[in-house]
Amino acid sequence: MAKIFDIEAVFTSIPSLLKFLPVSLEITFISMVAGLLMGLIFAVIRIKKVPVLSQIVTVFISFIRGTPMIVQLYLTYNGIPLLLKFINEQYGTSYNINALPAMLFVLVTFAFNEAAYNSETIRAALQSVNKGQIEAAESLGMTYFQVLRRVILPEALVVATPPLGNALIGLLKGTSLAFVAGVIEMTAQGKIISGSNFRFFEVYLALAIIYWALTIIIEQVLRYLEKRFSIPEPGQRNTIGGRWFSFGRREI
Template sequence: MGEIFDINAVFSAIPRLLEVLPVSLQITAISMVVGLVFALLFAVIRMKKVPVLSQLVTLFISFIRGTPIIVQLYLTYNGIPLLLKFINQQYGTDYNINAVPAMLFVLVTFAFNEAAYNSETIRAALQSVNKGQIEAAESLGMTYLQVLKRVIVPQALVVAIPPLGNALIGLLKGTSLAFVAGVIEMTAQGKIISGSNFRFFEVYLALALIYWVLTIIIEQILRFLEKRFSIPDPVQQTMNRGWFSWGRRGI
């Protein structure tokens, strides 16, 4: 009878899983960056209440937040080929539907999913900025884009970092669904390895450990960023300066 648990299988699986780690990181990074760009755009559209666009964005966000991401992945995986087929029929083009890379389906799905969720976070962060500062900047002749860049975004960033960090961690773990579209990332690699050696528990334990370590690394980076971009409390600064001055006089 073989061993019930083989610790060597755990350590032997880790290098093979790490071979496809760049794929998981690529999905995470690209989806997050693209998602944040669209999230900021959606947040501004809703804040400015742009006619038609505001209603469409609200409907889109409601749909994304109200459906599972795996369903969205299936819709993208089957919807993009249908869209290309429709374009070919209507405009006489010759797009090769079979040539569409599987990674595209994954990136589109995750990017727009992040955009929908993070737009609410960014909108709340933007609205947390003191309106008096915005009015003061506008009174100096700044355009809205200048106010957004120089006044609103820097302050909103401090508020948005923690929830956006949680979203990033969730996105990293969510990349495990990419195998649905045929992308071989770490979870798909784990299925392949465990299917060959039948050490399912050991392989998935190795996979869990890798995700755990990656999450810890991201958490440490986020803590650094929070400290880096945090706005000092002026009252505390005044008290500290007063205490320092008093201490020097007492020496």
């Protein structure tokens, strides 16, 4: 009689699942970096109220935040080939639609999804910076981008680190949806393994343990960063972004 629960199946599944960990991490970190860069651009556009672009970004963010990730994956998976087909017909090009890698659809979807959510976090962090410091930097003749790099971003980093860290954890767990576009990552591999040995509970338990362990590691890194970027008590000094700050007198 077969065992109801086989603990050995849990531990024997872990090595097979870990073989696809690099795929999950690749999706996570590429999407996060791209999402942070686009999110910063979107945030600046909305803060500066750039005509036309600000309205477009607002609608885009609203759409992304108002639709499920899996729907966005389906839209990307079906939309990019349609776009290339349209370009081929209109401009006489010969892009090979069938040659598009499945990873492309996943990275595009996750990057834009992160950009939408991160832009709101970054916008709030940028607007939390003391206006007096910004005006003082501008009075010294700095351009907006110099002020952004030297004053705003270092201090906004303190505010943005915790929520962006949570977004990173959510993104890591969200990579389990990549199988929708045909990318084999840890969750998809778990489906394959459980389909062959019929130990569904054991395999998914092993998968849960791996995700849990990864989340704990990320949380520890985030705690270190929060301490590294924390604002000291008045009169103490701290370095953020390689610069000295005295928060007691708000020196830069």
